[in-house]
């Protein structure tokens with residue numbers, strides 16, 4: 001049970017506190033004092049000549065066509081639509097392809113799902129079932145849509161055999177499949193050399209242009225023209241589709257996307273991981289970085305004979321806040337949206353990671369962990385750090 005962060009509202013307060021620290025760091029020391037290691041870039045690489053074309057009707061006329069060409073190259077499929085966020089694309093897909101009372105089945109390499117899938121199912125009044133064990137996976141009668149997550153929020157990657165198995169089951173049952181490939185569209189294909197989701201037989205795939213590429217926060221959905229058309233009509237009805245400035249930035253981000261940057265991160269990751277092993281048992285490698293789960297943080301704390309009433313999740317939030325406060329390192333447990341993963345993950349493919357040396361990263365984690373031990377025995381102090 002959490003005692004300090006009791007729900008989404010407290011998570012918002014925590015995020016706002018993180019934003020206050022980011023603001024004051026920028027004002028006092030400048031952008032160079034911050035290191036965004038979330039792996040979410042928020043890049044907006046439009047060019048000067050794009051700016052005068054960003055109008056309501058001229059913009060889409062120019063950029064939607066370019067986007068289609070680039071997105072089909074990136075994801076495969078026949079037709080595409082860009083969304084304000086991946087979450088918006090998932091909501092539109094669920095509204096378009098299911099009805100109240102229908103069933104949505106989700107397979108992912110490890111639960112929990114990104115909140116966008118179960119929350120959209122709830123809004124739709126659809127039943128939602130989640131599996132992370134292929135042996136248990138089945139499609140009950142009344143299943144209208146199957147989701148597959150290619151890479152989880154913690155960057156756990158689906159096994160290719162599992163992927164193929166679900167596609168074959170869905171084809172037999174004639175149920176459309178959507179792949180939530182928010183980060184997977186790059187992690188799976190570039191690091192793990194898996195085929196694109198659509199090449200593997202998925203009907204639809206959605207990715208986030210913010211993840212592991214220098215694009216804006218937004219989602220691109222691609223796939224069968226017949227399904228994309230239905231999703232588009234829902235998107236326009238509810239205002240979920242991306243607007244011209246966002247589409248132009250997505251186009252530029254896809255144009256300049258460079259897979260080798262992800263490959264290069266692997267070396268830095270391995271160095272950091274080896275050094276971290278000297279002080280911590282609980283860190284794990286991710287495809288492009290390192291992470292420690294809340295339960296592992298708890299073990300590290302217990303090993304040092306420190307007792308706390310804070311939950312493992314809260315110790316992760318707190319460590320993330322200390323990293324931000326003391327060293328300007330931005331991670332998702334500090335700055336993420338409500339429902340984001342509480343795992344403390346450092347993405348070393350992030351542009352800011354290039355300014356940090358492996359020794360420096362290790363030292364910062366050791367120092368802030370000592371501070372964490374001092375803080376968790378004083379819940380009042382911890383509360384102040386989390387909420388200001």
Ligand SMILES: *Cc1c(COP(=O)(O)O)cnc(C)c1O
Pocket residue numbers: 085086087088114116149151152153180182183208210217218219
């Ligand atoms: C990030 C992510 C999303 C949501 O993306 P947003 O653009 O933030 O809405 C959905 N699913 C997975 C697996 C993700 O990692």
